Amino acid sequence: MKKTAFLGLFTAFAIVLSAIELMIPSIIPIPGFKIGLANLAFLLALYLFGFKEGLCVNLVRIILVALLFTSMYGLMYSVAGAIFSMVIEYILYKSGKFSAIGVSVAGAIFHNLGQCLVAFIVTGTVALVYYLPILCLFGIVTGVVIGIITNTLIPKLKLFLDKEPTAKKNDILDVESIDDEDEEDEV
Amino acid sequence: MKKTDLILIFVVLVIFVSLAILFNHKKGGDVATVTHNGTIVDTIDLSKDGNYRYEFEEGYNIVLVDDGKVRVIESNCTNQNCVNQGFVENTNDAIICLPHKFCVTVKSNDVTYDAVTN
Numbered sequence: 300m301k302k303t304a305f306l307g308l309f310t311a312f313a314i315v316l317s318a319i320e321l322m323i324p325s326i327i328p329i330p331g332f333k334i335g336l337a338n339l340a341f342l343l344a345l346y347l348f349g350f351k352e353g354l355c356v357n358l359v360r361i362i363l364v365a366l367l368f369t370s371m372y373g374l375m376y377s378v379a380g381a382i383f384s385m386v387i388e389y390i391l392y393k394s395g396k397f398s399a400i401g402v403s404v405a406g407a408i409f410h411n412l413g414q415c416l417v418a419f420i421v422t423g424t425v426a427l428v429y430y431l432p433i434l435c436l437f438g439i440v441t442g443v444v445i446g447i448i449t450n451t452l453i454p455k456l457k458l459f460l461d462k463e464p465t466a467k468k469n470d471i472l473d474v475e476s477i478d479d480e481d482e483e484d485e486v
Numbered sequence: 487m488k489k490t491d492l493i494l495i496f497v498v499l500v501i502f503v504s505l506a507i508l509f510n511h512k513k514g515g516d517v518a519t520v521t522h523n524g525t526i527v528d529t530i531d532l533s534k535d536g537n538y539r540y541e542f543e544e545g546y547n548i549v550l551v552d553d554g555k556v557r558v559i560e561s562n563c564t565n566q567n568c569v570n571q572g573f574v575e576n577t578n579d580a581i582i583c584l585p586h587k588f589c590v591t592v593k594s595n596d597v598t599y600d601a602v603t604n
Contacts, residue, residue, distance in 0.1 A: 370564045372585050401491035408498055422582065423524015424589045429578050432506035439498060450487075 305460070306344065306352055313340030313360040314367070321368050332434060334441050335407055337364075341385060342399055342406075342449045347456055350389045357381050375421070376414045383413030399453065400446030407438030407445075515577045515592030518556045520549065523587045532556060532575075532592070544586040556590060558583065 316336040323334070337360060344353035361381055365374045384406035391402045411434045418427045520528040522542055530538060530551055537559075538549040547568065548560040555573040558581050568583035577594040 370585070372564065376584070396488070396490045397494065398488045398491050400487050401494045404491075404495055404498065408502075418582070418584060422521070422584070422587050422589055424521055424580070424582070424591065427580070427582055429509045429580065432502045432509055435498065435502040436506065439495060439502070443495065446491075 301460070302348060302352070306348065306356055309340045309344045309356045310359050310363075312343075313337045313356055314363055316340060317360060317364045318368060321364075332437065333410075335410065335438070335445060338384065338403060338406055338410075338442075339445050339448060341381075342388070342403060342445070343452060343456065345388065345392060346399065346449065346453050347460060350385075350392075353389075354385060357385060376417050379417040380410040380414040383416075384410040398446070399449035400443055403446035403449060404439050404442035407442035408435050411435050411438055509578070513577045513594065514554055514575055515579070516595040517593050518549075518551070519591050519593055521589045521591070530556065530590075540588065542586055542588065544588075547583055547586060547588050549590055556592065557581065558590065561586065561588075 316339060320334055320336045337357070340360065341353045341357045344356045358378075358381070361374065361377045365371055365377065387409040388402045388406040391397045391405050397405075411431060415427050415431055415434075419425060516532055518530040518532055519526050520530065520538075520540060522540070527540060528538065530536075530549065532551055532554045534551065535553070536551050538551070540547050540549065545562040546560075547558050547563070550557055550559045552573075555575040557573040558568040558571070561568055561583060563583050563585040565585060568581050568588070571581050574581055574590075574592055577592055580589055580591040582589045
């Protein structure tokens, strides 16, 4: 239950990050330039719960953001970029050789690669490839920042999550303690 | 931050900085090819100023040529990225309107140059 609640929170968090990102006017007039703030929510979900959970958070976010703020045409690009970045992030995370910074940087680059690939398939022009280096260089910068934020947040969130199981076990066993806990939350 | 992170960042930096240098050629183009859905619709001579209007089932884009530079001045696309991008003038610069699958690429008439980059 705690997990579901947390994943809901992460999804909401991701949507808010996407919304903020959409409000920031594009500083660099290059198609496809994004800061990638929402990657933070995916990374948190990946590190705290796992790949499946992160995938859910990210896909729900993409669909909701497309429905809420942008048009559906961009969905394809977002999904392609997201899947590329999520897969590489999961592989690097699983390898255990990288911290969140390396994972995030790789994710940023693969996001761009995925989007470029889809743009190439859709428009049939290689022109977008010429923007790839500059997009990826910005991706490295934003990736490092997102990675640092993730690195600092994870131990704190883990501490918070690990506190729960003792209370949780009791909750499942008897109903009264659930009520108690609810009251505590309200206070 | 682990050591592997630094190595990864360094490697990708080297790759993309060298790619950026490789792709960076501030050489004015002679023509602009207009493509829609990957097929060439028009080739515009950049030495002549003018307005060009392209209509597709997705919508329209109006291209302006001025002083050897080219830009999209008007479009009814959803994100207006193509309009916001402004003028481009160098070979292989491109304005891409993803919603309309519309693309304007600056090309050079110099054949040997094209053979190298493409």
